[in-house]
Amino acid sequence: MKYWLLKSEPDAFSIDDLRNMPGKKDHWDGIRNYQARNMMRDDMKKGDLAFFYHSSCAVPGVVGIVEVVKEAYDDYTALDSKEKYFDAKATPENPRWCMVDVKYKKKFKQIISLQELKQNKKLKDMMLLRKGNRLSIMPVSAGEWKAILAMAG
DNA sequence: GCCAACGTTGGC
DNA sequence: GCCAACGTTGGC
Numbered sequence: 001m002k003y004w005l006l007k008s009e010p011d012a013f014s015i016d017d018l019r020n021m022p023g024k025k026d027h028w029d030g031i032r033n034y035q036a037r038n039m040m041r042d043d044m045k046k047g048d049l050a051f052f053y054h055s056s057c058a059v060p061g062v063v064g065i066v067e068v069v070k071e072a073y074d075d076y077t078a079l080d081s082k083e084k085y086f087d088a089k090a091t092p093e094n095p096r097w098c099m100v101d102v103k104y105k106k107k108f109k110q111i112i113s114l115q116e117l118k119q120n121k122k123l124k125d126m127m128l129l130r131k132g133n134r135l136s137i138m139p140v141s142a143g144e145w146k147a148i149l150a151m152a153g
Numbered sequence: 154g155c156c157a158a159c160g161t162t163g164g165c
Numbered sequence: 166g167c168c169a170a171c172g173t174t175g176g177c
Contacts, residue, residue: 007174007175009175032173033160033173034160034161035160055174055175055176056174056175056176057175060175060176114176131157131158132157132158132159132174133158133159133174133175134158134159134160134173134174134175136174
């Protein structure tokens with residue numbers, strides 16, 4: 001079993017939005033980066049857990065936990081010109097992009113802010129904290145997972 | 154809104 | 166295959 005971190009802009013889709021979905025689950029669509037796609041397609045398995053991270057907002061940080069409940073399948077939003085993440089180069093034969101389904105597990109009482117994450121020495125090698133990192137899906141080591149959970153109290 | 158750091162595109 | 170130009174992400 002692996003651990004992950006999934007970024008989302010809360011204005012577009014927050015952890016509360018996920019919790020309010022039927023069955024508290026939804027597809028994680030809109031990944032349009034090959035590195036992120038490959039990790040999702042090749043390494044993300046049913047039962048894996050992921051931190052839900054709020055990005056591009058007043059207080060960015062980890063807000064809770066979700067579980068992968070369906071492994072990668074075609075991201076049909078790439079084929080729909082009305083969709084925000086429409087990709088003109090995607091075809092039904094080669095949709096290019098994929099998505100997984102995730103289910104809400106828990107929301108932390110308080111956000112673990114990026115600022116706090118940066119101050120934790122155990123997380124100094126974390127991919128999220130590396131300069132210039134923009135991946136919206138990234139692996140989290142077991143040690144990092146544990147350290148962040150400990151911060152959640 | 155600014156800007157650094159990437160990723161992608163396309164001409165050559 | 167190089168690389169300049171452009172687009173995007175995301176913290177601040």
